[in-house]
Amino acid sequence: MDEKNGTTALDVTGEEASAVGTVAATGDTVTVSPPDARREPARATSPSWFIAKVNPVARIIGALVMCIPMFVSLDVVSASVALGLEFVLLWIGGIAPWRVLRSTWPVWIAAVGGFVSVFLYGRTSGEIWFSAGWIVVSQGSTYLAAATFLRVGAIAMPGVILALGLDPTDLADGLVQILHFSPRFVYGGLAGMRMFTLLQDDWRALGLSRRSRGLGDGNAVSRAFSQAFGLLVLSIRRATKLATAMEARGFGGSGPRSAARVSRLHPIDAVFCLICLAIPVIALAVAVRTGYWHFSFQGA
DSSP, rough: BTTTTTEEEOOOTHHHHHHHOOOOTTEEEEOOOGGGGOOOOOOSSSSTTGGGGGGHHHHHHHHHHHHHGGGBBOHHHHHHHHHHHHHHHHHHTOOOOHHHHHTTTHHHHHHHHHHHHHHHSSSOOOOOEEEEEEEEHHHHHHHHHHHHHHHHOOOOOOOHHHHHTTOOOHHHEEEEHHHHOOOHHHHHHHHHHHHTHHHHHHHHHHHHHHHHHSSSSSOHHHHHHHHHHHHHHHHHHHHHHHHHHHHHHHTTTSSOOOSSOOOOOHHHHHHHHHHHHHHHHHHHHHHHHHHHOOOOTTTO
């Protein structure tokens, strides 16, 4: 143990050296640093330079703090103010508005769908502009459609942006060390997520294997069902091996565990959560002040 730099030197030789880690120039010494002293290179976990510095747990908490209050309001003013603040703050954080729109295009498709449905079949109030059977377009339905479009964007858009580039391993470390979730549950889910990415390669390998044996020229539907069953069997076998490996590494035990990567909250995380809280507070306050605030679960 080196008291000056807090490192530990292990004397290993031969095959043990290659199994333990990177071997130093002498060929028989491996330097191991404690988790607190590890300095890993920064990874690009978000298109925004500010969000990339925020802990993944704080990103989730901030998204909930920002989005949940907007569910109680259904009006154009609060939704437009929140959406405008989000675009401005993201622009300051390094994400231009056109890049936000490009990255969140599914949100705007859903928002347009909500606008059309409420516009044609929403609650009728005020002046009726068009009527044909079940379709009734009125002044009230048009207002509610616009409010729905803006609210969907104000709620879903920041959630998508905050999730972009989020590293699953960093999130798992934060959930275990900060929120004290069960390591067995969190790391099991992380391992399953990592294995999920292999399904496409497994499907392709099974297809090539079946074609090499002359089994891939039949009916496409029956071939897909047969290949899906083979993929299920392969996934079960891999899951069994993964569970055995995790048990061998002490997952599921009652004793305390050490962490290879330390996850902590910093002042920038508190600043981020305060910004996320300020957005709905300002939006709702402006709506109440101007008299446009409307409770979501109340009739128009």
